[in-house]
Amino acid sequence: MxxxxxxxxxxxxxxxxxxxxxxxxxxxxxxxxxxxxxxxxxxxxxxxxxxxxxxxxxxxxxxxxxxxxxxxxxxxxxxxxxxxxxxxxxxxxxxxxxxxxxxxxxxxxxxxxxxPDGLGLREAMILGTAGLTAAICIQRMETNGQAPHQGSIVVTGASGGVGSFAIDMLAGLGYRVTALTGKDSEHDYLKSLGAADILDRTSLDTGSKPMEKALWAGAVDNVGGEILTWLTRTTQPWGNITAVGLAGGTELKTTVMPFILRGVALLGVTSSGCPTALRHRLWQRLATDLKPRHLxxxxxxxxxxxxxxxxxxxxxxxxxxxxxxxxxxxx
CATH class of the missing domain: 3.90.180.10 (Medium-chain alcohol dehydrogenases, catalytic domain)
Known part of the structure; x- marks a missing residue:
């Protein structure tokens, strides 16, 4: 060659x-x-x-x-x-x-x-690692009992690749989705993907108590740091938080109280180490029930x-x- x-x-x-x-x-x-x-x-x-x-x-x-x-x-x-x-x-x-x-x-x-049948090569790369990561988040939450009737899922770092796919996929599955973003210019875009509500990250009051008012049935977090800490304080009993990113910092300053008093689950997600069998199943889902409607x-x-x-x-x-x-x- x-x-x-x-x-x-x-x-x-x-x-x-x-x-x-x-x-x-x-x-x-x-x-x-x-x-x-x-x-x-x-x-x-x-x-x-x-x-x-x-x-x-x-x-x-x-x-x-x-x-x-x-x-x-x-x-x-x-x-x-x-x-x-x-x-x-x-x-x-x-x-x-x-x-x-x-x-x-x-x-x-x-x-x-x-x-997989149902995906073209270009579509596969629109999805790529970001789409697979969003699919892993949903799979882990579902395995841990997440369901649409439990309430709203908040997606942080919403305008990025993983955030965009998570919004589209979750809304397609029947979840009410709240998008958290610091970009005013992206509100219309996020709503077009299926976000029912938009939160402005720049004006967010993250609180300081070990547990604040329970707001979310679950979360897909692409930010980490203070935002992830806030999610542990505000997730409902038996809710699931999937931790994906660290753009907002690597430290997590929380207590055990949300985990032992509300039963909140913090689920780590990495796509690079996703087991091969699960990876193949998720790509099949990305071509079927998890395929975003707005690729x-x-x-x-x-x-x-x-x-x-x-x-x-x-x-x-x-x-x-x-x-x-x-x-x-x-x-």
Missing amino acids: TEFSAFRVHEQDGEVRGALEPVVLESLSAGEVVIRAAWSSVNYKDALAATGKGRIIRQFPRIAGIDVAGTVHSSDDSRFRPGDAVLVTGYDFGVDHDGGYAEYCRVPAEWVVPL ERIVSREVELADLPQVFDDMLAGKTSGRTLVKIAGE
């Missing part, structure tokens, strides 16, 4: 920098399946990894990108044949293993998910590999909403 383009991240003298450069297949991380990439996407984790703002990538150089969808180019595993439509998200993809910001990717067969509305931007540095800067500066798609070959 001749050279092809990839967005590769280097570290030199403590500075992390990514750029588009030519690579060859033999230089990629090992794996049984070679994928011709069609689409990828940009997640907050990608921005942290490619800029060095977060210690995500541990060994350099590394092709970034934690998501990809495309077709099998070649396979040493009998489960996959050339031309099969597939996707990869999570595991060590784009972190300790060369990722999806390249025209070709090579990955272990166990990481590869057949594209295209959640796409805010479509870019190419060369545009990634500007996208990363915008994302880290809080200037993005919804999902950014990366067109590599298209469909």
Whole structure:
């Protein structure tokens, strides 16, 4: 195979920098399946990894990108044949293993998910890690007894990828959803996804008591820090909080009282370590009952590999909403 383009991240003298450069297949991380990439996407984790703002990538150089969808180019595993439509998200993809910001990717067969019926390659990357993460949140809450009749679910960091999908999916399942956001400009967008109520984060009184008035039957939290602390104080008895993000801080200053007096459950969510069997089931759900009704509305931007540095800067500066798609070959 001749050279092809990839967005590769280097570290030199403590500075992390990514750029588009030519690579060859033999230089990629090992794996049984070679994928011709069609689409990828940009997640907050990608921005942290490619800029060095977060210690995500541990060994350099590394092709970034934690998501990809495309077709099998070649396979040493009998489960996959050339031309099969597939996707990869999570595991060590784009972190300790060369990722999806390249025209070709090579990955272990166990990481590869057949594209479910009902999803196209582009749709799969509108969803990507963000959609899978939102699906895990809902699955964990449902497993722990969450149901629409119990009351409103609040989604924090609502205008981001995970937040947008969580609102759309939960509303589609019949939940009343409250969106918490600090972006006034996004109110109409969030309502169009299914949010029944909007809370302004900038004017929020988070209180100081170990337990405040119980407001929420459950929560999907993309922020962490003080907001997550507030959620533990304000979730109803037997409610579930799924913790996804840390943009608002990594510390959690709470007490055991909400957990032992109200029976509140705090459920951690990570998509990178999602068990393979559950991952496959959730992608089937993402093509059926959890498929967002407003997929295209959640796409805010479509870019190419060369545009990634500007996208990363915008994302880290809080200037993005919804999902950014990366067109590599298209469909």
